[in-house]
Amino acid sequence: MSILVNKDTRVLIQGITGRTGQVALRTMLEYGTKVVAGVTPGKGGQTTEGVPVYNSVHEALKNHPEINCTAVYVPPAAAKEAVIEAVSNGIKLVNLITEGVAIQDTVQMIRYANIYGARIIGPSSIGIVSPKQCKIGVLGGIKDDTDKIYTPGPIGVISKSGGMTNETAWVVRSAGLGQSTVIGIGGDVILGTDFVDLLRMFEKDPETKGVVIFGEPGGTYEDKIAEAIKKKEFTKPIAAFIAGVFAEKLPHGTQFGHAGALIENGRGSPTEKIKALREAGVLIAETHDKLGELIKGAI
């Protein structure tokens, strides 16, 4: 088992002929991901790496009704419309890889996704891996490296940092464990899918016995984990590492006497996040490399 993506996932790539879309396409095909179609307006009728290209999501779905997930690789200014196009055509899972999406656009696309009952992972997501079943994005790089890090197993992995997603999956692997599903949720202010959304899914996944989390400063998403645990929405063990404690001690830490500090209600700093998580029973890794042993000891 796994969450979000599995062997039955059939992937559309929006922005398939762009530079990053091409790299992702090749990496995903090499891993065995079923990429069945791509969209680039004006390039319909072409094929790339054997995958047909269409002018629109509607046209792609007409020819490949089995599509159940889209990976979005369009430039930031086009991301909002690309996501709305996908969800309004009925695609329920959107992995938005694009970085640098305007916050106003993110908020709007999430509202549309909610209306259509779709889920957005991202923006700025590094991708999703359910080992040996499906990989969206470039996680792990080439197949040999991906196979070294990712193997089926009982641990769910959720990371805000794209660059640390491999490493977090790797400390789990180094502890002799595999992963059920590994998700890069992105580090933007507004996230399509946050830790708690995914914890609820991992709770229902019988294969997942515990979850490992990489968190960062800012926002309230880590704090919401503590609230979800208290409400018994998630009952399996969690090991978490929250990066950025050092930044609080730097001489140039900025005091925010404004609404940003208020809205987070004192919850934005890594120290506060760690405190809230620890009180809720989450195992806190003081250094990142301890995550694997911590979760191993808990499951």
Place this chain on the structure above:
Amino acid sequence: MRLYEFESKQLLRKHGIKVPIGILSTSAVSEMPFDDVVVKAQVLSGGRGKAGAIKAFSNSAEAVNFTNSLLGSLVLKEKVKSVLLERKTKTKEEFYISFLYDTDSQLPVLLLSTRGGVDVVELAKGNLVKKPIDQLLGLKEWQARDAAVDAGFPSELIPKISEFALRLYSVFLEEDCRLLEINPLSLTEEGELVAVGALIELDNDAGYKHKDRVYPPRMIGVGRELTDRELSVKQVDEADYRGSVKFIELGGDIGFLAAGGGGSMAAMDALILAGGNPANYAEFSGDPPKEKVYALTKAILGQPCLKGLWIVGAIANFTRVDQTMQGVVEALREVKPKYPIVVRRSGPYEREGLQLLRDVGKELGLDLEVHGSEVSMTSTAKTIMERLK
């Protein structure tokens, strides 16, 4: 990006929001433009009032002295480069209003209070109204009215406040703000609403919609001018759009070079926990060309009093280890450091990249230890600390 108060007010004025008449002074003054004047140091950090950097005067000589003493001084660890001299607003009452993005509701929210001129965190303990705004509907007049009612505004003020909220929300959207805060919002004796205090944070990611914007680059609260080394790294970074490099000097004795934003934070935490005193923070990401990594490494190695160097990175997805390490190798070849160096990096072309380092280590007789993914990333913080003993 956060705007200075005077920049925020320029933006508001452009949209027809009333702000006090003011003059920005960047050099010493000999007289005041107004009899009743408010002198406000222009720094980016919050809490200027409490720090004594905002004062009202009715005596021109005192105001002149205060202005001149502010210019060039440090306020909240930030050098004051300009001072805003504003005509004092004849205020009857002060309120609070802001718009920002809320991570709980994943929506923009309106915050409103009948108490202004106080820190918003203080306000939150009392009657501060928070209204999430559905961005598909926009802010409706009746929602703004509801917020004003809930905040406890008297009936005769409610149309005025709700109309102001709507106008401010359109500025928030049109200018792609992350935060637009008016504190205090003054109700004048003439019955006008004036934005006496203003703070705007723009969404950098929406910059492509506002190509006409020209704000000079800024670092919040660094509290000092950039060093020559920091400046040189910044210039190299800005000269090439591929990848990015960041460098901040911290004054310790261990050179630090990390890959990736999240990775560099995790590594800094591990180094400090292991008892290390980092000389700097440095990070490269997004598969930068070797020239950028070279310039960054040179800046790190150029710091005095280094006792060790830690080069650290996660298992990269697509940043090539060989290309980025080539930049490190070139800098090492020039500087030939005598102190211990510990490297941990993995990812595409790891074998080639790490071999480059081992080769230059052997060639120059460096005290160099190189690891790939066989050891975990943050555990090598202890390795460098042990090598320093």
